[in-house]
Amino acid sequence: MSDKMTPIPFSSFLDWMFQEYTRNQTIFGLSRHKFFYKKNPDGIRIFDEYLETPLGPAAGPHTQLAQNIVVAYLVGGRFFELKTVQKLDRLRIDKPCIEAEDEGYNVEWSQELTLDQSYGEYVKAWFALHLLKSVFGFSESNERGFIFNMSVGYDLKGIRTERMDRFINELIDASQSDVFDRYRSVLLDKLAQPAFKRLLDKATNGQINDRYPQIIAATEQISAHISGSVTLSTMHGCPPDEIEAISRYLLRDKGLHTYVKLNPTLLGFDRVRDILDQLGYGYMALDQAAFDHDLQYRDAVPMLRRLQQVAAEQNKTFGVKLSNTLGMKNVRKRLPGDEMYMSGRSLFPLTISLAHKLAAEFDGQLNISYSGGASIYNTKSILETGIVPVTLVTDLLKPGGYARLNQLVKQVEASGWQEQATRPRLDVERLRALSQSALTDRRYHKEWREIESIKIPDALPVVDCYVSPCREACPIHQDVAEYIRLVEEGRYLEAFEVIVATNPLPHITGYICDHQCMYHCTRWDYESPVYIREMKKVAAEKAYDQFLQKYGAQLIAPSNGIKAAVIGAGPAGLSAAYFLARKGFEVTVFDKRRKAGGVVQNVIPDFRLPQSAIDRDVEFVRRHGVHFQLGVAEHFSIAALKRQGFKYIFLGIGAGRARHLKLDQGEDRVLDALDFLQNFRQNGDYKLGKNVAVIGGGNSAM
Structure with missing residues (x-):
């Protein structure tokens, strides 16, 4: 498989979508059962546009290619923060560049497509979403219902280059774009083809004919105004005056609703370190110098106030995007490079704490767009504070993929999110409570995921190369x-x-x-x-x-006439007897104890294992024709067993010898755990004294 992204020609792209759907009832692998249909007129207006749901993919791997944007739309995403672009568009991206085994890490900070390719993908997706809405009726609203939010970086000089300027201008108004005109023509030509019409008719079970003229007319009227808003992404360590200058340029010169992406470093090194340590992420290697060089809180607040004023003068919306990833030293070396950037569930307590801090600073009068560990466990609560929209990346990289976004959309749609999203100011008290609960909620503690990897050490088979x-x-x-x-x-x-x-x-x-x-x-x-x-x-x-x-x-299996002896009636002996009996052997189990079960019978306390469970399993083995001789003398003869006709003898006597704990004094008062448990189980009482030290922390110790 190539690690290079290659755009698909638009005509092939359209054929792929609908041919796959008629064949498999899927589009780009997504089942129709995960398609989201907007059943009510509820929504909000943001950036002078109508938004049907407050969720979508954040700038990243899910908003580079048109097919990713399409699938995000199909599951209910309606706010698309397009992949951040910059003037350097031919960088070599080392792979792998993303790891999301638990919390997420990435070392990639630039688009993998050229500016022209990126623009082509966004235009392709723009037309595709309009077409899909018309064909499948995903919404009852006559308005578009989704928003493309461009994302640009990383400095003013780069943003003002001719190629970047054209990219921005042609997203604001694509009416003069050759690419836009060409793709509209491709789509209209495709709709004019009888074969494609039959394809759409089959995809909709014959429901398309009456609406076909309207679909063509709607395609001809698709707006050339692709994006009227921008999220500004700057490099870690970008000076505050540079951030402010870019924001002013985007607000004044480009007339764009503008959000500035801020870093969790605004909380300060000590606070971030404390939160991560408190939650079990002490292994994350932060760099004090990175915090010192990044935007400082004392500079950020007055800068944001000035930009709010600029936006008001331009009659535009201004806000912050919280948050960027958290930079740290790449000590794991699973990814290339010396630095990596953390995201996912470990970022949520940091980002929501920063959201509360800023909201309190501005008395709730600060627009916030959220992306920092959002998931099914917190998105509804985030929206209830008045923050909108919420976008995701790391959660969508987990198994389930885009279906996780579908689950989120359904949850949010049932919550009445529109009321909270239209409040005049953020609910600072809710944000405070949410930020505090994030520090105690076990889902954000590292130990919530008790294991590091589910991988097995063995190689996969050459064919049928999957295992459970x-x-x-x-x-x-x-x-x-x-x-x-x-x-x-x-x-x-x-x-x-x-x-x-x-x-x-x-x-x-x-x-x-x-x-x-x-x-x-x-x-x-x-x-x-x-x-x-x-x-x-x-x-x-x-x-x-x-x-x-x-x-x-x-x-009871037919006898094969062969006698087998099993010495020891513990789990190993019982199991050996069972499988031998199933193969027709005449099996007898010998044990010095009066009851079968070995350690599970004589040592493990009944609060861990009830007697009824042991009795049933012993009886189950007995029902297969196994005989038991219990309470036999310890020093019996193997030779005697052979003389009795036992051809095979299995030793299942266990490994119960304890490891001796060496002490300078008082060794006579050291009790072996197994001896203690066995005596306690049989006698029910034990005189230990007042002060007892239990050495160890495993099941026996507990």
């Missing part, structure tokens, strides 16, 4: 995905059958398995894992009796 990491991580490679699906569907007996095909102790492992499967669950990359062990327990509890009723005597 949960299944691979399981020591017995249980078909986890299959039995979870069956439990979900309420098919408990079938789920139980899948489980006991490889696991004869479903009740015991339903309580105390160390569930490596869960630590390799792909849902970690969504939000939190499936509780796989719990699903196993559900299947066992609901289907055990039904399984015995169904199979009864059939559980």
Whole structure:
């Protein structure tokens, strides 16, 4: 696969969309079931335009190519912050440039397309969205309903170059653009083709004919005013007078509604360091010098007040975009370069704290556009403060992709967001509460994602090169995905059958398995894992009796005439006996204890593992024809077993010897954990004294 972005010719682009839809009911891989239809007239006016929903993709990988913008629109995004462009448009971008295993990091800060290519993609997307709205009726409004917000950088000199100036001017008014005229002609020519009309007719189940003249007329009338607003992005360390000069230029000379993207460094090094440490991100290597060279809060506030005045004089909207990514040292070296920029859930507490600080400074009279760790867990709360719009990048890079935006749009649409978005000022108190809760909400603590990676160490197969990491991580490679699906569907007996095909102790492992499967669950990359062990327990509890009723005597396999002895009735011995019995061996299990189960029977407290779970699994093994001789003498003879006709002998005596804790004094008062638990389980009482030290922090210690 190439790492170079290559624009698709517009004619091919149009064919691709509708041919794919008629064939698969998808557009660029997105199922029609994820398409968003605006069912009400609710919306807001911003930048002198009508906006149907307050969400969309932020400037970044999701707003470079036209197909990305199309998919974001299909799922309900309506505010598109186009990828930031600058005069240097032929830079070599080292790859990989983005990592989003948990929090996001990137080392890429420029567009990967040339200015001309970027402009072509935005015009292509502009026409495509109008066409899709006309064909599928995504909105009942006659207004466009979506906004293209250009994003430019990084200094005034570069922005005023001839090529950048043309780029900006032709987004403001494309009526003199050859590209705009050419793409309109391509679209009109395509609509005039009978084959394309048949394609659209098929895509809409024959609903297009009556509306076709209106679709053509609407295409002819598509506005050439693509964007009337801009988000200014400046380099980290850009002087305040440069930021102000660019903003004045965009407001006065270009007549653009202007938002300035600010950095979380405005909180100051100590505050940022404190928040990150408090939330478990102490490993992030901040650079004090970067904070010192960046825009300072004492300079930012008066600058923003002056720019508010300039905007008022020009009858334009001015505000801030919060926030940029947070620069730091690239100590991980998973990405190229010495610096990297952090985003995602770890950025949210910083950005929302900065939003509150600025909102309080301006008594709520500051327009804020938000993008800093926005997700399903906080976007509704962000909008309730009066902040609008909210855009995303890192969250859309996670599994689920654009469908995550669809989920967000549905949540927000049901919340009555329009009322909050039209308030005369921000709700400072709500912002204060939200910023404070971000410091205690476990979803923003590093430990919320308990694992670093779900990847397995083994290489993937050459063909069918995908595996379930949960299944691979399981020591017995249980078909986890299959039995979870069956439990979900309420098919408990079938789920139980899948489980006991490889696991004869479903009740015991339903309580105390160390569930490596869960630590390799792909849902970690969504939000939190499936509780796989719990699903196993559900299947066992609901289907055990039904399984015995169904199979009864059939559980005992025809004998092969071979006797096998299993020494030890713990989990290993029980499992060996089970699988040997299923193959027809005549199996006898020997154990010195009076009850089978080994450590799980004699050591593990019943609050961790109820006796009923052990009894059921032992009985399950017994039902398969396994015999038990319990309470036997410890010093029996292997030779004697062989004389009794046992051809095979399995040793499952466990590994219960403790590691001795060496102390300078008082070793006689050191108790081994297993000995203690075993004695306590059997005797129910233990005289320890008043002061007890527990060495360790694992399950035994707890």
